[in-house]
Amino acid sequence: MKLFVATHNQHKIREISQILPEFEIVADDPEGVEENAPDFAGNALIKVHAIAERHPGEWCMADDSGLEVKALGGAPGVHSARYAGEPCNTPANNALLLKNLEGKTDRRARFTCCCALVDPSGEELVVHGHCPGRIAEKASGSEGFGYDPLFIPDGYDKSFADLSADEKNAISHRGRALEKVKAVIGDGSAVDDNRVEHVERVEGKGGSRLLAWLRLFRVVNLPTVPGDVFVGVALWPCYAGCSWSIRQAAAAAAASVFLYMFGLVDNDIVGAKGDRGRPIPDGEISLGAARLARGFCLFAALVVAALANLPRYWWPVALALALSIVLYNRTKWSALMGACRALNVVCGVVGVSHVYDMDAALMAGPLAVVSGIWFLYITAVTWYSSGEESDPAKKRRVGLLVGGIVYLQLAALICLTMKAASVMPLLVAGAVLLVVMRLMKRVLPRVSAS
């Protein structure tokens, strides 16, 4: 299928052809157009409309891209091509950039690529891709073009110009934007609402910094965590005949939520180089800020546990949970994810244990059954979810199965309430969390993720 691209830049054409091999890329120079919009999207739209008139009924695209340097207030930005003046002169641009950064310790920067599309019916759509990194002290490498020799992407110690074309395209702003373009164009028919909605979700359109943090913490999924802990807490009245402590239960649940948040941020830090459509690789949240947030979440879990004076049994279980989280993020072994959720239940049991002077023998049987079910269910769902990213139907099914953990929690709490009426408040709390989760899914669809 043909894709007409409005550019005179042969480097862009080469990269676009490498990233979208399934399309026949046809360059069309939008000669003479004035790129005078204040942002990338505006300029990309100017360029694409300049050629769309020449190709009615076809897909047309323009890429407007550039480098934004934090210490220079976002410059060169939309003026990247002609930073050192007309006409475009790459060595002069790079020299000026290094000169303007002389003596500056903050060298953070990001590349942005904005692709504007016009579909066969004339509808327009804009998508973005970002690549965060920093500006080197001196140029290095001979691949790529433009500012590539000066730009070191996050997670690397080499410049874009030191990377092979495949390595650059896998993480670059252009690679990320064109991934979305691929999703929009789909089978080549005119843009339909489903595809646009999918891309806008990935894009986080209208997204703010707050939305980026909500996406990082996958807030829609957070209410599923306390339910695990409540099930563990509920085992005490049922099998040891004791009442339970609201304060201890709430503290154990809060500590588990913070550990879960620690794991989510750690997961995105580990995947910072590759995971498309996530706040860190998309440059919405810096690696430094994410590392700080990860440390804060771990610290918060420990502080909550210490303030609530959680029993000594809680600490080794929490340590095992943190280790399972860290190992899962690095190995992606499904069984480790199963272990994390099962350990949450154990956190509930041990979190209230000192109130009753924990009787391990009494609790061993029921705890083994419940945590065993948790382990098997989550391990199976995690194993099944592999490859969901490229299969929207599977992603939906996995989303339902992950949501199913809340129904598992409610079912367990209902059974336990039938055995000991004092568990009722935990059942109510679980039901409230289910409602909260449903509401958040509706109100914040863009931050949900399985």
Ligand code: ITT
């Ligand atoms: P067209 O407008 O004809 O597409 P252009 O080169 O003028 O070509 P832009 O207006 O989008 O394109 O300016 C992009 C500039 O940003 C480009 O000239 C480079 O200096 C820089 N740039 C963009 N993407 C880059 C990349 O992947 N590597 C290095 N520099 C890049």
